[in-house]
Amino acid sequence: MNRPTERSPDRREFLKRAAAGGSTVVAAAPYLITSTALGAAGAVPASDRITVGFIGVGGHGIARNLRTFLAQADAQPVALCDVDTRQIAKALEVVRKQRGESFSCQTTQDWREVIARSDVDAVMISTADHWHVPMSVAAIRAGKDVICEKPTLTIAGGRALVDTVKRYGAVFQMSTEDRSIPIYHRMAELVRNGRIGKLQKIYVQLPGGPGNPGDPKPKPVPKELDWEMWLGPAPWKPYRAGLHRSHWRWNRDYSGGNLADWGGHQLDTAQRANDTERTGPVEVEGTGKRHAGGLYDTYYEYHIICRYANGVEMHIDSGGTGLKFEGSEGWLGNSGWCKPIEASSKKILGSVIGPEELHLFICPQGEHRNFLDCVKSRRDPYFPAETGHRCCSVAHLGNIAMDLGRKLRWNPDTEEFADDAEANRLRSRAMRQPWRI
């Protein structure tokens, strides 16, 4: 499925021609091609496999993304990339356990080497948040399809991502499982079909944190880590053990905190139920608490109110996970991640969505399966760039409102704040050289 340049022969075309015996290279084919590559024993022929480069193979990158792709017969891992060589070794071990000890592929600390390959169809990006958009955009420009962890880092970055996806007609999936989880799908579908009457209020609970301020003291860079590449477009800072590998999320240079991370889950269902997936609130205000000192500077406690043009008011609060939708004729929601739906009446809970009503898309097999299917069909995946960007924007707007300590008016059409030049400055950040979007 890769889209090679004219000068670089297509790997699958080569294999197809070789398998058909219609090429002069076929003499070498028995030496080069295994029977499983040609589709024997129920295996997907190599020509129908999507070649995937894995960029960022930390905890989530391995446990969730690499392992799930390995379970897809039509996905072929061809590159493992991480700034930390210890993670590359772990990832390679995982692949070998599943694909055989003789498995080998490109391993590198430099993601640009992965997207430069003409035989890579798609990349799975599971890095820290500040790399999501620059890597995605570069990969798309190189002709790849992209599945990338959420969230974005800035509003301007998200818009640039959307524009690039649109420009090239690339398949882009913002990688979350929510649209494959029946509970969240059902909540959105019930609300969209008016089962609680006219939607009036949404209550979203997201985890807070960090619980401690972190140690800001610089430490020597581990020999296995390319710290400069880890930082990438973010402002230069010395290495601190409290950032890599696991706690970078608590620093605004690399993330929007749990508000942005968990927002990528719960805010998506909220926006979907509110039918505002491709727009956003018109007014935002919020208050939050941060640790005064230490290393971490994201809000560990927050309360944000978003008002939408349709009159719906959304409250986002730190403390656990949960959703509640209040309408003119009832409510529904849940308390806790993937917990069962509760509602104001049994009628709502048992309601059947009729064939003539609105049915929202769901892919119970998950975001990775949905992505692979879309790479083949060239359709938008279930959490495409625009929808993902708008979802992340809600979190960014919340952070900006808390940073400035005032109510902000937002125009979701122009993606500008009204009458607030300072707030508008916070939509983007200059990137450290040489990186750009």
Next chain:
Amino acid sequence: MSERTNMVVGLVMMALLLVGAVPARAADEALDKSFDALKTYDWGANRAVLGAIDKAVVASNGKADAQKALEKRLAAVLGTDATGAAKDFVCRKLSLIGSAQSVPALAPLLTDEKLSHMARYALERMSCPESVKAMRGALQNTSGRVKVGVINSLGVRRDAEAVGPLSALLADSLEEVASAAAAALGSIGTSQTAKILGDFQKKAPEGLRLAAADAYLVCAERRLADGKKAEAMLIYKSLAKPDQPKHVRLAAMRGLLAATGKK
């Protein structure tokens, strides 16, 4: 109202003013302490010592005189021997409230390998013409990746006055510099840059072909957004030719279709 009542009202008002003055004085003292701490602030120090500056910057919104005074005080730090960490902090604050007044203090940092990014962090967000003028000026005095950063920021700001020097950089021996210049020209997206990029994409070396094509595609979008449909169509047609990589040709075809539907 009797004299006695007047006196009571006067006393109450004075008391209220005094009550208000106490926290204001405390805030001033805290701000002074923060600026003192900034002189020696370094990585690993407790960030809480700078908290009063954080608060003052946010509170200065809508108070032009106070904001100017604060900006002046912050910018002054950049000319001292304060640490990189302290100047990093100052640039972040100026990125929010900085104006033309701060440009002379930020401009010299653009050529400093360690501080160039943070100078751009502030300047890129400042809408005044002085900020882009400073970055344009830095093109002459930078090289390598520092120059790439400056080029990138000029692209973000879509600085039409930088077209001349950026065009010259398309021939730079460093691919990173030439690639950044192409991207910036695409982002600026005028009729002039369309012509320059049209020539460039025909002769771009192998390592720059994708960058040249992407810049040209971005330029086409800008021309279309400016109502110059014919110019955009010309770009798309040239990129839809067989000598381009398949995904670029597809992007050009998409652009052609989108442009065709525009009035």
